[in-house]
Amino acid sequence: MPRFKLEEYARRLARTREAMLQRQIEVLLITSPENMNYLTGYDAWSFYTHQMAIIALDHEPIWIGRGIDVPCATATSYLPQDDVIGYPDHYVQSTERHPMEFIAQELLRRGLGGRLLGVEMDNYYFTARCFEKLQASLPQCTFRDASDLVNWVRIIKSDAEIELIRQAGVIGDRAMKAGIEAISPGIRQCDLAARIMQAQIAGTESFGGAVPGGLVMGIGPRADAPHLSWTDDPVGSDVVANIELGGCRARYHAGLARSVYLGNPPDQLRQLAAVVREGMEAVFSTVAPGRTCAQLEEVWRGVISRFGLSKPSRIGYSIGLGYPPDWGEHTASLRPGDMTELQTNMTFHVILGMWQGALSFVLSETILVTERGHESFCQMPRELFVVS
Amino acid sequence: MPRFKLEEYARRLARTREAMLQRQIEVLLITSPENMNYLTGYDAWSFYTHQMAIIALDHEPIWIGRGIDVPCATATSYLPQDDVIGYPDHYVQSTERHPMEFIAQELLRRGLGGRLLGVEMDNYYFTARCFEKLQASLPQCTFRDASDLVNWVRIIKSDAEIELIRQAGVIGDRAMKAGIEAISPGIRQCDLAARIMQAQIAGTESFGGAVPGGLVMGIGPRADAPHLSWTDDPVGSDVVANIELGGCRARYHAGLARSVYLGNPPDQLRQLAAVVREGMEAVFSTVAPGRTCAQLEEVWRGVISRFGLSKPSRIGYSIGLGYPPDWGEHTASLRPGDMTELQTNMTFHVILGMWQGALSFVLSETILVTERGHESFCQMPRELFVVS
Numbered sequence: 001m002p003r004f005k006l007e008e009y010a011r012r013l014a015r016t017r018e019a020m021l022q023r024q025i026e027v028l029l030i031t032s033p034e035n036m037n038y039l040t041g042y043d044a045w046s047f048y049t050h051q052m053a054i055i056a057l058d059h060e061p062i063w064i065g066r067g068i069d070v071p072c073a074t075a076t077s078y079l080p081q082d083d084v085i086g087y088p089d090h091y092v093q094s095t096e097r098h099p100m101e102f103i104a105q106e107l108l109r110r111g112l113g114g115r116l117l118g119v120e121m122d123n124y125y126f127t128a129r130c131f132e133k134l135q136a137s138l139p140q141c142t143f144r145d146a147s148d149l150v151n152w153v154r155i156i157k158s159d160a161e162i163e164l165i166r167q168a169g170v171i172g173d174r175a176m177k178a179g180i181e182a183i184s185p186g187i188r189q190c191d192l193a194a195r196i197m198q199a200q201i202a203g204t205e206s207f208g209g210a211v212p213g214g215l216v217m218g219i220g221p222r223a224d225a226p227h228l229s230w231t232d233d234p235v236g237s238d239v240v241a242n243i244e245l246g247g248c249r250a251r252y253h254a255g256l257a258r259s260v261y262l263g264n265p266p267d268q269l270r271q272l273a274a275v276v277r278e279g280m281e282a283v284f285s286t287v288a289p290g291r292t293c294a295q296l297e298e299v300w301r302g303v304i305s306r307f308g309l310s311k312p313s314r315i316g317y318s319i320g321l322g323y324p325p326d327w328g329e330h331t332a333s334l335r336p337g338d339m340t341e342l343q344t345n346m347t348f349h350v351i352l353g354m355w356q357g358a359l360s361f362v363l364s365e366t367i368l369v370t371e372r373g374h375e376s377f378c379q380m381p382r383e384l385f386v387v388s
Numbered sequence: 389m390p391r392f393k394l395e396e397y398a399r400r401l402a403r404t405r406e407a408m409l410q411r412q413i414e415v416l417l418i419t420s421p422e423n424m425n426y427l428t429g430y431d432a433w434s435f436y437t438h439q440m441a442i443i444a445l446d447h448e449p450i451w452i453g454r455g456i457d458v459p460c461a462t463a464t465s466y467l468p469q470d471d472v473i474g475y476p477d478h479y480v481q482s483t484e485r486h487p488m489e490f491i492a493q494e495l496l497r498r499g500l501g502g503r504l505l506g507v508e509m510d511n512y513y514f515t516a517r518c519f520e521k522l523q524a525s526l527p528q529c530t531f532r533d534a535s536d537l538v539n540w541v542r543i544i545k546s547d548a549e550i551e552l553i554r555q556a557g558v559i560g561d562r563a564m565k566a567g568i569e570a571i572s573p574g575i576r577q578c579d580l581a582a583r584i585m586q587a588q589i590a591g592t593e594s595f596g597g598a599v600p601g602g603l604v605m606g607i608g609p610r611a612d613a614p615h616l617s618w619t620d621d622p623v624g625s626d627v628v629a630n631i632e633l634g635g636c637r638a639r640y641h642a643g644l645a646r647s648v649y650l651g652n653p654p655d656q657l658r659q660l661a662a663v664v665r666e667g668m669e670a671v672f673s674t675v676a677p678g679r680t681c682a683q684l685e686e687v688w689r690g691v692i693s694r695f696g697l698s699k700p701s702r703i704g705y706s707i708g709l710g711y712p713p714d715w716g717e718h719t720a721s722l723r724p725g726d727m728t729e730l731q732t733n734m735t736f737h738v739i740l741g742m743w744q745g746a747l748s749f750v751l752s753e754t755i756l757v758t759e760r761g762h763e764s765f766c767q768m769p770r771e772l773f774v775v776s
Contacts, residue, residue, distance in 0.1 A: 045602045046615040048512075048714035068701045068743060071613035089701040090725070093718045095536075098510075122486075122517035124436075129509040129535065131516035147517065190596025194589035197599070201582035201618075208578025208620040211585070211712075214433045215599070225459035227434040230589075232596040313456045313477040324599075324712040326436035330481045337478070355456060 002041025002078045003250050004160055009078060012039055015153045017057055025118035025144055027107070028055040029134075031125040033323045035150040036063070037251060040079055044072035047125055047323065049092055050099035056112055064103050066092060100130050104137030113138050118146030122330075151331050155318050157345045161252060162368060165320065165347055169254035169366060169377025171209045172247025175199040176256055179245070180385050185237040185262050189219060189230035196245055203249065212246035213253055213327035223360040226353055238263040242362045244351070246327050247377075253319055253327035254377045255349035257364035260385040271307075272361045273384035276352050279303040280363055280382060283315070283334075283350060287367065287374035293338035300334075300352070309354070316350040319366055342369045347377075390429025390466045391638055392548055397466060400427055403541045405445055413506035413532055415495070416443040417522075419513040422709045422717075423538040424451070425639060428467055432460035435513055435711065437480055438487035444500055452491050454480060488518050492525030501526050506534030510718075539719050543706050545733045549640060550756060553708065553735055557642035557754060557765025559597045560635025563587040564644055567633070568773050573625040573650050577607060577618035584633060591637065600634035601641055601715035611748040614741055626651040630750045632739070634715050635765075641707055641715035642765045643737035645752035648773040659695075660749045661772035664740050667691040668751055668770060671703070671722075671738060675755065675762035681726035688722075688740070697742070704738040707754055730757045735765075 002009065016039060020028055030053040036042050040053050040061050051065030060083055063073045067086030074084055087102040107113040119134070120126045135143065157165065178199040182192055193215060203209035218225045220239035235241055244257040261269060279300045286299045300315050316334035319327055327349070332340035334350065351364035365378040390397065404427060408416055418441040424430045428441050428449050439453030448471055451461045455474030462472055475490040495501040507522070508514045523531065545553065566587035570580055581603060591597035606613045608627035623629055632645035649657060667688045674687045688703050704722035707715055715737070720728035722738065739752035753766040 043617070044613070044615045045604050045617060045713060048601075048716070066701075068614050068741070071610070071743065072615050075610050075613050075616065090723065092702065093705075093716070093721060119516065121520065122515045124512045124515060126516050127510045127512060128507065128514050128516050128519035129533075131519075132509070145517075188596060191590050194586045194597075197589055198582045198586035201585055202579050203620075208576060208618065209582075210617060211599070211603070213436075216433050222459070222463050225432070225463050226456050227432045227460050228463065229431070229433060229598060230596065232591075313454075314480065317481070325433060328436070328481070333481060335478065353456070355459065 002076060004041070006078055008158060008160060009039065009041065012153065013055065013061070016055060016150055019149050019153055020057060020118060023118065023144060023146065023149070024116055025146055026057050026115040027112050028118040028146055028149065030055060030150065031120055031130070032123040033125065034321045038150060038154055038321055041077040042073050043076040043251065044069060046072055050125070050130065052103055054107070054112065059110070059112065064106055098129065098133045100133035101137050104134055107138065114140050116142045116144060118144050118149060120147050121145045122147040148330055151329050154320055154329060155331050155346055156343060157320060157347055161320065162345065164249045164252040165254055165366065166377055167207050168247040168249040168252050170247065171200060171203050171249055172245060172254045172256040173379050174204065175245050175247060176243065176258055176380055179243055180260055183235060183241060183260055183262070183387055186234050188232055188234055189217065190232055192235065193217065193230040200245065200248060207249060210248040210251055211324065212248035213322045213324050214246065216244050218242045218360065221358065224355040224357050226355050235262055240269065240358070240360060242360055244362060244364065251321050251323060253322055254366040255319055255327060255351065255364055256366065256378055256380065257351060257353065257362040258380060258385060259361045259363070260387055262387050264388065265384060265386060266359065269359050269361060270384060272354060272359065275304055275307045275309065276354060276361055276363045277382045280350065280352055284367065284374055284376070287342060287369055289342055289344050289369060289371065291342050293332050293334045293340045294336055296334045297336055311354060315352055316348045319347055319349040344369055344371050390464060394466055396546060396548060397427065397429065400541065401443065401449070404443060404538055407537050407541055408445060408506060411506065411532060411534065411537070412504055413534055414445050414503040415500050416506040416534055416537065418443060418538065419508050419518070420511040421513065421711045426538060426542055426709055429465040430461050431464040431639065432457060434460055438513070438518065440491055442495070442500065447498070447500065452494055486517065486521045488521035489525050492522055495526065502528050504530045504532060506532050506537060508535050509533045510535040536718055539717050542708060542717060543719050543734055544731060545708060545735055549708065550733065552637045552640040553642055553754065554765055555595050556635040556637040556640050558635065559588060559591050559637055560633060560642045560644040561767050562592065563633050563635060564631065564646055564768055567631055568648055571623060571629060571648055571650070571775055574622050576620055576622055577605065578620055580623065581605065581618040588633065588636060595637060598636040598639060599712065600636035601710045601712050602634065604632045606630045606748065609746065612743040612745050614743050623650055628657065628746070628748060630748055632750060632752065639709050639711060641710055642754040643707055643715060643739065643752055644754065644766055644768065645739060645741065645750040646768060646773060647749045647751070648775055650775050652776065653772060653774060654747065657747050657749060658772060660742060660747065663692055663695045663697065664742060664749055664751045665770045668738065668740055672755065672762050672764070675730060675757055677730055677732050677757060677759065679730050681720050681722045681728045682724055684722045685724055699742060701741070703740055704736045707735055707737040732757055732759050
């Protein structure tokens with residue numbers, strides 16, 4: 001059974017088809033696992049083999065994937081059996097044949113092969129080879145880039161989605177709390193990570209969690225590296241530990257980052273934490289429908305520049321449905337020049353990572369844009385945690 | 389510091405350059421995170437943004453990625469600072485500019501842009517857009533498909549790699565044992581998954597684990613779906629629970645699958661388990677250098693066909709270094725027609741998944757091809773586990 005009510009999928013499809021019409025796309029070929037899930041409910045760890053959801057203006061959605069994954073599609077999507085098609089196993093990672101050739105034949109068989117096709121050109125799972133094989137197999141088709149078409153549809157969340165992200169926020173808080181309770185100079189980084197991930201997956205008594213898009217930690221000499229995994233080493237003393245995790249509920253994410261100091265934090269780090277917190281609260285108090293992503297970053301820049309600080313990377317992005325290795329939606333970013341206007345029911349991961357040598361510090365939360373301002377999905381104090 | 393000795397990276401590079409020469413490739417553009425790791429040591433959860441390792445015949449390896457990930461590259465690779473290049477953040481998920489444009493300029497600047505370039509056409513992280521942008525930015529270059537070039541180099545493991553896979557096997561055994569000890573009709577699937585993942589990441593007292601390429605479970609009515617995650621529901625009674633996990637050590641994997649029955653197993657399932665075990669042992673006793681992948685599958689087919697069974701999907705594949713969502717190497721598969729000859733120090737995940745309605749059953753182990761035969765990285769009994 002799919003996660004949402006059928007009416008919700010119908011609304012998503014209607015909005016997707018509207019966007020297709022605007023770009024004159026008749027058939028949209030979806031390879032992003034997030035977007036496949038969003039439009040069909042399909043939710044399986046099968047995206048290491050080529051698969052696709054086909055969304056036509058005049059046809060019900062179709063799923064095509066590896067034969068053994070047909071039961072995964074029927075178990076999780078709302079699609080009728082006839083629209084779930086498996087390709088034979090000899091297409092899997094073959095040097096002789098490619099799943100896109102099978103898919104092209106299926107498009108032709110269903111009368112969808114002579115159209116204007118949209119493809120997700122910059123999606124991880126639409127490889128250069130996928131495009132080459134599709135073009136060669138469908139010479140009569142015109143292809144148009146539809147990267148992020150569905151991602152932009154996804155940027156406004158439904159109430160049901162917001163409820164899941166709220167639950168993800170609760171899970172994220174619990175996982176961070178578990179990490180902060182477990183951390184000590186002597187604990188191995190891998191044991192810390194294990195404790196956090198355990199909390200992320202177990203969730204709460206009322207709802208369970210999933211494997212998030214990522215879990216990263218930068219500890220001690222690696223504190224300025226934002227995207228590392230753990231080592232076997234103990235956390236150590238007189239070091240900062242930067243932890244970024246995602247609460248994840250039904251593949252919906254609430255990103256969350258906090259820093260912990262093991263020992264007595266240097267004044268400089270305490271000051272940095274205070275400035276970043278001030279910056280976060282200034283950004284949050286600016287959030288409202290009609291403001292732009294660039295404006296949020298400008299407010300942040302205003303605060304930190306007063307303290308002689310700068311940050312060369314974006315301070316956030318739209319977040320929601322995702323599979324490893326990402327939870328960002330690849331649409332709006334909080335950075336100079338991004339004129340995306342905030343709208344009610346958008347969700348952003350605001351991540352204020354100051355990666356600068358051993359005195360690095362991270363603070364992030366996931367927020368909802370509301371009619372009057374914002375709501376944070378996080379209840380953690382906005383502070384530098386200290387463990388001595 | 390990189391995971392292996394510098395001499396090991398030098399050997400890997402030498403073998404890669406040999407393969408490049410055979411295909412007349414002068415510069416190899418690597419986007420697969422596994423292959424980047426294999427050749428440079430780079431190991432970060434940054435592969436959601438475009439990045440690349442550049443391997444030229446006449447130049448030291450170069451890493452190019454997002455600016456904030458430069459500390460990740462210097463912390464984990466052996467590359468000197470000069471060969472670690474970050475692109476500005478406004479290239480990240482931009483509609484105006486693409487990281488491949490930056491990379492093309494860097495290739496030109498270093499005199500590598502007028503060559504015969506190899507690209508990993510069917511790698512997840514080499515999207516259709518990546519190829520389009522590279523071609524447009526380097527019109528004077530000729531591109532040749534080098535999908536899986538490094539993957540085929542990786543198929544023979546070094547002693548140091550085998551040691552890591554052996555450790556991954558120990559972690560996998562522990563994780564499966566933790567799952568079997570935890571499973572009961574009343575436990576929620578998410579709590580079961582949390583327990584298994586905790587064991588996977590904590591590893592042993594001597595070495596820690598990592599997030600594996602996947603963790604899937606098919607329980608009760610979903611037993612025939614090979615690639616699903618867990619739900620919040622209790623496991624239930626009189627059901628089979630199929631669990632496939634990977635012990636993962638420093639990104640090296642040992643895949644492992646077992647089935648558990650909650651209750652008194654039907655005779656038909658017990659018989660299936662016995663046949664599959666017989667099939668596995670027949671396959672394993674056939675493993676030896678010089679045998680082909682297809683021969684292994686043929687032996688398996690011979691055993692199960694005597695019992696009127698068939699399996700439409702491959703029974704295994706080369707396994708090793710990997711990041712989610714996969715641990716397979718996309719090279720040799722144990723299936724009809726695959727004439728890859730087994731060689732000493734190859735490693736395979738032999739996965740005998742009989743996904744057939746409610747009476748599904750899985751049995752898998754990861755093995756090493758040795759001079760005389762094989763060695764399994766798994767110590768778990770090859771049986772249908774029963775919990776009542």
